[in-house]
Amino acid sequence: MTTTGPIDRVVLTHVQIPFKEPFWIVGGEVAIKDAILVEVESASGVGLGECSPMASLLAGRSGLAETCWEDLATQIVPDLLGRGFADVDEIVAVASGWRASPFAIAGAETALWDLLGQGLHASIAELLVASGLRIDRGIESGLAIGLYASIVELIQAIEVHLSAGYRRVKIPIRPGQDIESVRAVRQHFGDVPLMVDARGTYTSAEIDVFRELDDFDLLMFEQPMAPDDLDGLAALQKAVATPVCLDETATSLDRTAEAIRRGAGRIVNLKLQQLGGLGPAREIHNLCYREGVQCWVGAMPELGIGQAHAIHLATLSNCKYPSDVGPSARWFVDDVTIPLVELSETGTIAVPTRPGLGYLLDPVKLRRYQVRREEFAR
Ligand SMILES: [Mg+2]
Known part of the structure; x- marks a missing residue:
């Protein structure tokens, strides 16, 4: 007997929702958020996941919505129909067999955690720690700011959002747009x-740039160099006191372990979409804990279903810094979840305690923003 019962039906819905402001990715900007919502249905309920591709140069073809749809529809969904899951280990084992875009895997894998949680009457945060731990605090939310043409616009953007209560500020830097930006933010917003x-x-x-930035008491330098440039990252980490954070480098357990072994960073950003779901993210979180490396939970950013999964992940004990997970209203003109993801006045986001994910899809919103929908049944 499985906990979930066999999966009878899977529904994929590709939605497009405009960003409020263009979002900076490596290689350009995007104005529209693509997401494929995954609904996995069995006798124990409907599990929800989000495949949230971002078409940056770093992600390549795997970051395209079309590639993700193809991977889900032709490989992952046929493997799910008729299958049931007894526990988290079975989800991890089945998902690790998928040779697909990590975004597509994340969409289906996280939906299975939601379904299993409903079957076991446990929230995803409880499944992650595999105990009856009660989560009664929210997770801390950090403000992430986009790339602006001028320092004045950067300062204005921070000013507009910071009063909402966020626990930290993250600004983008790139060669030629770095030390002066940080200096200006420190002057305007103090410590x-x-x-x-x-x-x-x-x-x-360009290590000298970071030697200068080292004087500004920053929490971390996130992904200063190319994902594979472990020598460069290690040389930088040796030269500065500020911790280097691995984001695009940390795409799998093996790559992260290798980067840590070579001294390429002291902090890891866990991203569900980049890693292919909660199982791999938890595994890397635990590796980091054993190695004395701290974590936090990043976002692509995702719509509400993707962010809700990240909220549960961010409750893990070695997640020591505020998350990029933020309120629905931060990046998008609308969102598809009930309720919307909200920020408290103290800069935290509540962790749902209901079984599974604790968020639902809004069918009206789903219809409003859908560009493609398909149902699969066994
Ligand atoms: Mg990053």
Whole structure:
């Protein structure tokens, strides 16, 4: 007997929702958020997941919505129909056999956690720690700011959002747009917890930039160099006191273990979409804990279903910094969840305690923003 009972039906819905402002990715900007919502149905309920591709140069074809749809429809969904799941280990085992875009895997894998949680009457946060731990605190939310043409616009953007209560500020940097931006933010906002994300845009020839940034008491330098430039990242980490954070480098357990072994960073950003779901994210979280490396939970960003899964992940004990997970209203003109993801006045987001994910899809919103929908039944 499985906990979930056999999966009878899977529904994929591709939605497009405009960003409020263009979102900076490596290689350009995007104005529309693509997401494929995954509904996995059995006798124990409907599990929800989000495949949230971002078409950046780093993600390549695997970051395209079309590729993800193909992977889900032709490989993952046929493997799910008729299958039931007894526990988390079975989800991890089955998902690890999928040779597909990590975004597509994340969409289906997280939906299975939701379904299993409903079958076991446990929230996903409880499944993650595999005990009856009660989660009665929210997770801390950090403000992430986009790339602006001028420092004045950057400062204005932070000013507009920071009063909402966020626990830290993250600004993008790239060569030529770095030290002066950080100096200006420090002058305007004093000792606000501050970090920078370079998205892999520097080389080891530019370590001096980070030596200067080292004086600004930043929480971390996120992904200063290209994902595979472990030598450059390690040389930088040796040269500065500020911790280097691995984001695009940390795409799998093996790559993360290798990067940590070589001294390429002291903090890891866990992203469900990049890692292919909650199982791999938990495994890397536990590796980091054993290695004395701290974690936090990043976002692509995702719509509400994807962010809700990340909220549960961020309750793990080695997640020591505020998350990029933020309220629905931060990036998108609308969202598809009930309720919307909300920020408290103290900059936290509540962790749902209901079985499974604790968020639902709004059918009206889903219909409003859908560009493609398909039902699969056994
Ligand atoms: Mg990043």
